[in-house]
Amino acid sequence: MTKSILLVGVGGQGTILASKLLTTGLMEAGYDVKMSEIHGMSQRGGSVSSQVRYGSEVYSPVIEIGGADILVSFEKMEALRWLEYLKPGGKIIYNNYRMDSMPILTGKAEYKEEEIEKELERLNGSLLNAAEKALELGNAKVMNIILLGALVKSxxxxxxxxxxxxxxxxKEKFVDINIKAFNEGMKLVSNEALA
Structure with missing residues (x-):
């Protein structure tokens, strides 16, 4: 049975690195894995998504609308932007983090934080404070690895x-902090959330 994971975020959040680590791990575990990436203006501020599908035999790297088992959003608003890809009963893990995308920075769109949070709560999304946890560990950039740990546990x-x-x-000098971040991410997911 093929599982489909959609990771979404804003450029600069490390979404692609997390996807590549996930893909590598799944391949080493013997799964057939397909991954595709879509970079908006991924350097900074654009929407980025990565689709990872794994199973005994995977024919396409692309997740169709309504086909994702789990949506992992590195930024709150991105979770809603990609919601149509989640299958009925699929899981949402979202980071309690706001990063204004280009349309918001240029005034073409509005960031309705309260409405976004209410909708994600209504959808029974699992809220993680990965940004806060990354700062506690002393490196804001490991937020993506914390989210990867939470995804792996989920x-x-x-x-x-x-x-x-x-x-x-x-890179060798970042290995220890990334392993710590990964383990922290696993701890953020309670076993009740997996039921």
């Missing part, structure tokens, strides 16, 4: 050697 993929994946794919 999808019951803990049996893969994620420490090795991180060691093999992250």
């Amino acid at each position: 999808m019951n993929l803990e049996d893969i050697n994620w420490e090795k994946i991180i060691k093999d794919n992250v």
Whole structure:
């Protein structure tokens, strides 16, 4: 059975790195994995999405509308932007983080934070304070790895050697902080949330 994971965020948040680590781990675990990326203005402020599909045999890297088992949003508003891709009963993990995209910065769109939060609560999304946790660890940039840890726990993929994946794919001086971040992300997901 193929599982579909949609990771979304704003350029500069490390969405693609998290997807690449996820893909590498799934491949090493023996899954057939397909990944596709869509970069808006991904350098800064544009929408970025990455689609990862895995199973015994995966034919397409593309998640159709209504096909994602889980939506992981690195930024709150992006969760709503990509909502149509979530399957009925699918899970939403969203980061309690606001990063204004280009349309908001240029005044072409409005960031309705309260409405966004109400809608995500209504959809039973799992709210994570990954940004706060990253700052506690001393590096705001590991927010993406915290979210990856939460995703791994949510999808019951803990049996893969994620420490090795991180060691093999992250610059040596950042390995320890990334492993800490990953483990913190796993702790943020309660077992009740997986039911």
